[in-house]
Amino acid sequence: MKQPIYIKSACAISPQHSFNKEEFGKPWTSADTNLLQAIQPDHSQYISPVAIRRMSKLLKMGISSGMQCVKEAGINEIHGIITGTGQGSTLDMEQFLKDMIRLNEEALNPTYFIQSTNNSVNGWLAMLTKCTAYNQTYVHRGLSFDLALFDAMLMLNETTATKYLLVGGFDNMTDEYYIIKDKIGYWKKDRINSLELLLHNRSAGTIAGEGSAFVTVTNNPEDTMCALHSIELLPDADAAETALTINNILQANNLSPDDIDTIVCGMNGDKDNQLFFDTILADYPNATIAAYKHLCGEYDTASAFGTWVTATIIKNNHVPEELIVKRNVQKKIQNALYCNRTLLNQTTIMLLSNNQ
């Protein structure tokens, strides 16, 4: 059986005031355009003026959130950088492709090409942290971040020496990408207020979002936010298969459904997604149910933001009202389930606990 790993620090750049804040930041931001855009921090605190001038938004978000996460962990050395991104820097890729057409494939700017590669954030983080150890970027659509975290768990289980790994997920939403996804029915047809997303769960589609979130994970439980006991990835499971997987996770950790006091869900307002969660959550009538995608929108690595939300909730022992789908009375958040599901039915289950 895998040993738990521990989240030492967490940092998120999102459409909410989440950066550099221990609690969820007020005021809550919303959009009526079916597209939530990330609030940008002062990136110049993390990136030199010479380097920052040619960086795209995604690169800046990834570097700033990764570096801030390492800073908050208060560690001198990291032993690996593992990230996930569904699309990489689409902004650079789109610009490069547009230039190819406009300039008839001649005299193309190298910067857009260099930065459009999916591992450019990892490369920068490695240089800035001087980390020459394991460096990996997973690109598996809605499971990209989750695979990175899974890889980190396996790595930390292979050693008894104290190790720290930087794990993150990042994606940005461009106008072009939004339009393409709109054409295949990803987004809701009606314009809705993002904070009311979950009230519109009888229609198809969701709202778009973007962001970058990182955690440092370790096998040393001292001074950490929470413990991560298990992570399971289901590429295309239905509700029954998912429920069975959750039961197996609980049994492996000597827990019953009644021991779960909080469930953080990746509900995205889509009618089929809601039906899935209604089925899953029926087994947990006593748990407090929280959701987060009305705060960040749907994107391939929204799960990284969801992990930041879950770790922050456990650390603060408090679920903010704006996240509550159903509140149950509880003294302390002890065992939390995390369940994300994308529009492609990719599902991630995590079991986390308060280890303080």
Next chain:
Amino acid sequence: MEDLKSTLKQQIIDSLNLQGMKPEDIDDNAPLFGEGLGLDSIDSLELMVLMERNYGIKIEDARDGRKVLESVQSMAEYIQANRKL
């Protein structure tokens, strides 16, 4: 020549996204790399693309590129002598 240098400086600023910088801030003879503007190897590629796109000049030999991209003055002189656009 002065007009060319002024245009070239603005093109360098735009191409390399040198935020907050104006053409008059760039000395004609200051080195573009290292101590002067502090540009790096990716910038040198961008400058070569700039010359090809705006003046039809392709620098095939890296040794030539090193001399041509020394300063705004050297770039302007090379452009004036070799421009096709």
